[in-house]
Amino acid sequence: MSTKETAMATRIRELATPLAAALGVEVLEVRVNGPKGRRLVRLIADLADLEADAGLDIDTITTLSRELNAALDEHDPVPGGYTLEVTSPGADQPLTRPRDFARNLGREVTVDVGDEGDVTTHRGVVAGVTDTELTLQVDDDERTIALEAISAARVVLPW
16 A cells, blocks of 8 residues: 555554444444545444354345445545445455454464565464464474464364
């Protein structure tokens, strides 16, 4: 995103966060892309309750979308026309924050540690997470990985 798009995304997040919180939802990411007049505003959200049995439902997504659209119309942080898309994180959403890993406790993930020249990939089940460390169950062993060392992480899809 350009600097201008980043500023718009920040303002949209400021408008969306209290609306989402009132619905029990957390704003995970806001992206603004495209040329003026045809921008795509994508808001990715999920339930704030990490213990919830199900994910974000369509009724909540619809309500958040309607309320955010009204706030965007009122405050106009995106000049020109735009398309608003409110969605839940897809199965292939990268895991980047402690909450992302916490949402996936008990799921199998792949975690890349290192940089371009020297990457080690770990595959295991998320057994625990703190603000600074991830614990993976790999076969009969537990591995603790510093979150700051992780360069990429994704849920392993079952298909």
